[in-house]
Amino acid sequence: MNEMREDxxxxxxxxxxxxxxxxxxxxxxxxDAAETVAMDLLLEPRLGIFHKAGIHTLLSTSSNxxxxxxxxxxxxxxxxxxxxxxxxxxxxxxxxxxxQQIQEKLAGGMTMEELHDAQIEEMNRRLDAExxxxxxxxxxxxxxxxxxxEESYLSSQPAVPLRPESHRTDNTExxxxxxxxxxxDFDDNEPxxxxxxxxxxxxxxxxxxxx
Numbered sequence: 001m002n003e004m005r006e007d008x009x010x011x012x013x014x015x016x017x018x019x020x021x022x023x024x025x026x027x028x029x030x031x032d033a034a035e036t037v038a039m040d041l042l043l044e045p046r047l048g049i050f051h052k053a054g055i056h057t058l059l060s061t062s063s064n065x066x067x068x069x070x071x072x073x074x075x076x077x078x079x080x081x082x083x084x085x086x087x088x089x090x091x092x093x094x095x096x097x098x099x100q101q102i103q104e105k106l107a108g109g110m111t112m113e114e115l116h117d118a119q120i121e122e123m124n125r126r127l128d129a130e131x132x133x134x135x136x137x138x139x140x141x142x143x144x145x146x147x148x149x150e151e152s153y154l155s156s157q158p159a160v161p162l163r164p165e166s167h168r169t170d171n172t173e174x175x176x177x178x179x180x181x182x183x184x185d186f187d188d189n190e191p192x193x194x195x196x197x198x199x200x201x202x203x204x205x206x207x208x209x210x211x
Contacts, residue, residue: 011046019051026058035062053077 018041025034038055041047047055053076060070080086 012048015041015044015047015051019054022055022058026061031062035059049076049080053080 018037022034022037022041025031025037035058038058042052042055053073056069056073056076060066060073062069
């Protein structure tokens, strides 16, 4: 594991420690605890874009809202890569993280062909269930419901998970380490206004600190 960078400010150092703790729990197989730490970190108003991208990457391995987290991680890494102050090596490093972390976690260990097959299978299963539900609800004396086209059906449905729990990503030892090699500090180290400043670890606002 890389040593803590000496040039980080207090706020960024705190974020970095919590970021690494989330990934340490994830590598240890404690997914629920890792996701709790990750979600709490996302609530920080001054969390930098780089840490946000890494946290969304971790949450893209969850069984809940994993597609949304994966897409958000890709968006954030893309936003980082569009910065004018990045060197070419830093851009290549970010592109590599997107390829290795997001795509692998979003697919949950599947190949792209397996993921595509799972999408089609899930869609067909839900179409069959919908058709069965319509036929049970319509009395014989009534005419059947108008046939829905595939396009109209899909547009009316919420997003559905595309992978079974058995495909949840295995935790690997080198996953988080790829986030710690770039000497970039995207966290906001300016002090928070009193109205939103909290005592770290206590949950109390500044004016509520106890002696």
